[in-house]
């Protein structure tokens with residue numbers, strides 16, 4: 001709790017420009033992380049199987065971003081630039097809500113229950129996407145933060161966790177340079 | 180899972196009690212309507228439930244401009260389109276739905292078409308596609324369970340595309356919910372018990388799920404108390420109008436609670452079982468509720484405390500005071516179990532999945548997997564994976 005409230009105070013102290021920059025950075029990171037886990041993790045790949053071909057997903061802050069958007073292509077996620085209505089959209093009602101969730105002060109399930117988000121699209125797709133986001137966070141985040149970000153702390157063995165996370169961070173970094 | 184923030188919304192006017200139907204013409208006129216369309220199903224007509232409403236309108240110098248009574252148990256976009264066509268042909272100006280879930284959802288769909296124009300519901304599917312109020316819409320429920328009279332959602336099957344279209348919008352909330360004791364008095368014992376258990380489950384899940392909040396808690400506790408007190412009375416004397424009315428009120432209170440704080444694992448599993456095995460929704464709820472509560476109580480301390488608090492509305496002040504704090508969650512679950520067992524003895528409501536005769540043991544893994552895709556799961560107080568869902572189903576098996 002103390003760690004979380006310190007982060008809360010830190011993020012809370014950012015001015016509008018800095019908050020926007022922080023959220024944009026974390027959004028871009030999440031988009032790349034999803035692309036990366038979609039090709040490295042079997043569990044995530046199995047979940048993506050359940051989306052129809054051409055499925056696209058957008059996470060954004062209302063009304064006009066920051067945002068990221070992905071498309072399913074050949075069983076993986078790839079970045080998507082289309083401007084049509086996405087198959088599934090998860091939208092933060094306010095920049096500040098996004099900042100709280102992306103700094104892991106408020107976990108995603110709580111943000112959902114707290115009406116911070118609008119989910120537009122098929123409910124089953126939303127639940128599947130939530131499982132992918134949970135899985136991605138459980139691989140990527142240090143244990144202590146994951147426990148706060150998720151309803152249940154991940155059950156990955158610690159050594160395996162570190163290796164998987166390291167591989168992923170390498171992929172995300174490569175993705176960042178490829179842009 | 181602290182509730183640092185919550186929202187609560189229910190703009191539905193509730194017309195409840197003796198001669199509630201006689202208030203309908205006045206309330207319709209107040210909203211500028213003089214030619215309402217009645218939407219219902221053949222069963223409601225056969226049960227003689229329309230006569231008091233039609234008489235109430237006639238005595239109030241009003242008549243239905245059209246009557247659409249062809250709503251099947253599983254409605255579809257075709258039914259909605261036919262309903263909207265009739266409304267337009269007869270120049271109606273409001274919709275009064277009399278019936279259960281299917282009639283109410285059909286009416287919500289038809290109201291979208293007649294208010295927004297067009298023949299297709301598809302552009303309005305999803306969340307937030309509607310941006311302005313629709314035509315005046317009243318609901319007169321004839322079962323005491325679903326709470327659809329106070330919910331902002333509708334699900335309508337599109338048979339051409341083989342999909343179910345979901346609609347959620349505050350504009351789908353009825354202008355009024357009419358609770359008249361005459362409307363539920365003929366409900367047979369099995370349906371009375373099953374729908375009451377649905378209402379009880381709405382209240383209990385609303386009170387224990389992640390989005391529970393101070394306002395929805397008040398509605399949930401009131402609903403639990405009414406079901407616990409009045410369901411046994413109605414089962415013993417089905418003609419007791421006062422007790423019937425209390426059950427109808429309980430269903431509406433529970434509906435307000437869960438439409439603001441959502442449900443949880445009971446509904447996630449129940450929707451899967453309903454879709455695959457066609458077990459009656461309410462029967463499924465009553466059956467699963469104790470097993471899910473045990474699972475959730477075990478997994479989350481705050482949830483366990485909340486379940487313990489429900490001992491007060493379930494068994495009353497004396498039992499609550501006599502029971503030590505730590506024993507209350509177990510006592511509350513035992514009370515729900517006892518109610519379930521009494522209903523089994525009285526009207527054959529199943530106590531286990533095996534007893535339904537419709538669920539195969541080999542189907543449990545499929546059901547567990549299906550439940551993971553249910554939105555209600557997002558609000559369950561304890562994280563549920565495939566293994567958890569399967570374990571609860573296994574325990575509920577026999």
Ligand SMILES: [Fe+2]
Nearest residue numbers: 325377381460
């Ligand atoms: Fe229900």
